[in-house]
Amino acid sequence: MSGIHGGPDALGVPRWDFSTNANACGPCPMALAAVQRADPQHYPDPGYTALRCALAAFHSVAVERIVVAGSASEFIARITAAVVRTGGQSVWWPVLAYGDYAHAAQAWGLQRVNEPAQADLLWLCEPASPLGNAEPMANTVAGQGGVVVLDRAYEPLRLSGHCSLGAEALDRVWQLWSPNKALGLTGVRGAYAIAPLQGLALAQTLTRMAPSWPLGAHAVAMLNAWVQVDTQRWLAQSCVQLAEWKTAQRAMLQDAGWQCLPSEANYVCARAPQALDVPALRAQGIKLRDTTSLGLPGHWRLGVLPPAAQQALHTAVLETTKETSP
Known part of the structure; x- marks a missing residue:
């Protein structure tokens, strides 16, 4: 629910x-100051050109792989809709998982399946929610042929251990980042995803499906602050x-x-x-x-x-x- x-x-x-x-x-002093300095009088760049370049440089990926989102939950809903739009019918997520995966699936009529190999859309989260541990199915799921999304909301707040997926596996999945928790600024909504190497067509579809200006000025300021060294x-x-x-x-x-x-x-x-x-x-x-x-x-x-x-x-x-x- x-x-x-x-x-x-x-x-x-x-x-x-x-x-x-x-x-x-938190709140992170640098990010808070950036949000407070944000200019609410004007629209952000609708293409978020500078922000997407900054995020791409931070993660050492091509800028075409960056898709901005109003929040993690907004992206969950949008990519679920995109998978349905391209013919997807089934979804898999772990037994213990954030409720929005199920909510989006129900809203778009996706059937939950027990076997990852049967799914068109698959969800992972590390550190997992609610347990905060590694996902034992991570490498198995990452190797499936469907659209795999790794929710990394808590990766910046990992206090021990490491991600189950190596660099090669990460390049095969969508990575969803929502830094507001790590920055202690949950009231500022803003997120982004990194498309897999073979996911550029879906990235373009997701961008076309987004509403105008999914990120406001304050979210842009937070995400720009997120990638700074300090x-x-x-x-x-x-x-x-x-x-x-x-x-x-x-x-x-x-x-x-x-x-x-x-x-x-x-x-x-x-x-x-x-x-x-x-x-x-x-x-x-x-x-x-x-x-x-x-x-x-x-x-x-x-x-x-x-x-x-x-x-x-x-x-x-x-x-x-x-x-x-x-």
């Missing part, structure tokens, strides 16, 4: 928001900090009886030792992400937050447990 998401809700912005995977060290240096330093917080957060959870699953990213899925009083926690400014909609019932996904937030969670869970105990 794609409508379920982390972040602010009807009660506003949670003080201690474990429900999103945004970089808790931004990448800040990101690397933030990952060091996040790794320290993650170690402490896992230890706190495990000491309190939570069962934590392995993760290589800035979030962890865990099963609470008892039923959580979610409204009571939310009233105390704490929000968690129920992973049922991501295919993992009975668990919560918790973004890595600073020690003060960890302590607030620990205290609130204890207090609400006491209040609901017989």
Whole structure:
């Protein structure tokens, strides 16, 4: 169900928001300054010429391989529509996966299949959502003949491990990048994809299918800042900090009886030792992400937050447990 998401809700912005995977060290100062300097009076270049060149240079690929998108979710919807338009009928995604893959497939009438070899469109995500681990099917799926998309939303926030796909395999798949999480700027929507070497015709189709100006001035500013050396240096330093917080957060959870699953990213899925009083926690400014909609019932996904937030969670869970105990 794609409508379920982390972040602010009807009660506003949670003080201690474990429900999103945004970089808790953010916002990135350089990217934030660039967004604040953006010129909202004028349209961006409709072809995003300079931005696409900058992104291509950053990834060392030909500029023709860069397709800009309003967001990762917008690209998911658009490439699904493109596959249907060219005769695609089936789709594959992992058992545990971001809900928008299924939402787009349902909207366009694609049938989900269990075998990657039977699919016209295939989805991968590394680090995976919701677990934050490597995808065991990655190399198998990357070798299929359909349109394969690797969602790399959390690659910049990888705290350990490495991508399962090597350079040759990456050139055979679509790579979807949405840096706003890594930059701590999830309110700025903007993404891009790198087409595979044999995907230039589909890249042109996707560009023709896009609405006018899918990226506004603020998104352009964010993505231009994303590729700068000082931004990448800040990101690397933030990952060091996040790794320290993650170690402490896992230890706190495990000491309190939570069962934590392995993760290589800035979030962890865990099963609470008892039923959580979610409204009571939310009233105390704490929000968690129920992973049922991501295919993992009975668990919560918790973004890595600073020690003060960890302590607030620990205290609130204890207090609400006491209040609901017989």
